Amino acid sequence: MIYNQNENNLEKHKKTKKTLKIVGITMLVVGAGLTITGLVSFFSAMGTSNPPKLFWCAFVGFILLGIGGSITALGFQKEMKRYIKNESVPIFNEMGQEIKTGVTAITQTINDTISDKKIICRCGEENEQGSKFCSKCGSPLIKTCPNCHNEIETNDNFCNKCGTKLD
Numbered sequence: 001m002i003y004n005q006n007e008n009n010l011e012k013h014k015k016t017k018k019t020l021k022i023v024g025i026t027m028l029v030v031g032a033g034l035t036i037t038g039l040v041s042f043f044s045a046m047g048t049s050n051p052p053k054l055f056w057c058a059f060v061g062f063i064l065l066g067i068g069g070s071i072t073a074l075g076f077q078k079e080m081k082r083y084i085k086n087e088s089v090p091i092f093n094e095m096g097q098e099i100k101t102g103v104t105a106i107t108q109t110i111n112d113t114i115s116d117k118k119i120i121c122r123c124g125e126e127n128e129q130g131s132k133f134c135s136k137c138g139s140p141l142i143k144t145c146p147n148c149h150n151e152i153e154t155n156d157n158f159c160n161k162c163g164t165k166l167d
């Protein structure tokens with residue numbers, strides 16, 4: 001019920017804005033036309049003895065321009081706001097992206113520091129815990145304990161389950 005009412009208000013609001021835009025722009029156009037007419041009349045009458053008959057048009061035109069401008073500004077308020085908002089959004093996005101990248105880097109560093117030791121291949125490459133083969137040279141990083149068949153890192157000297165010495 002409330003939703004529908006809001007929807008109606010929004011629709012009404014949109015219509016009002018549209019009317020404001022049309023009226024505002026019309027007034028601006030008419031105002032500009034009247035101002036030009038008035039000024040043309042004024043300047044063309046300058047050299048003659050005739051009084052500028054249409055000079056009043058300039059006054060009316062000025063007033064119309066003022067009112068029309070205000071109404072148009074009111075009608076385009078939302079667009080202007082949206083424009084300003086859109087202008088500032090990319091900056092925030094960029095900032096957010098940078099913050100995210102920074103946080104990810106820090107998190108990664110912390111994880112690396114506190115995580116279990118890496119599996120170091122004989123080639124020197126550090127491989128993530130749980131890796132079965134070296135990501136650089138492809139050598140197997142895991143071997144099976146001959147006694148309990150537990151999976152152990154190739155670098156380990158003893159099985160961490162049964163203590164069997166490994167070669």
Ligand SMILES: [Zn+2]
Nearest residue numbers: 121123134137
């Ligand atoms: Zn390797």
Ligand SMILES: [Zn+2]
Nearest residue numbers: 145148159162
């Ligand atoms: Zn074992």
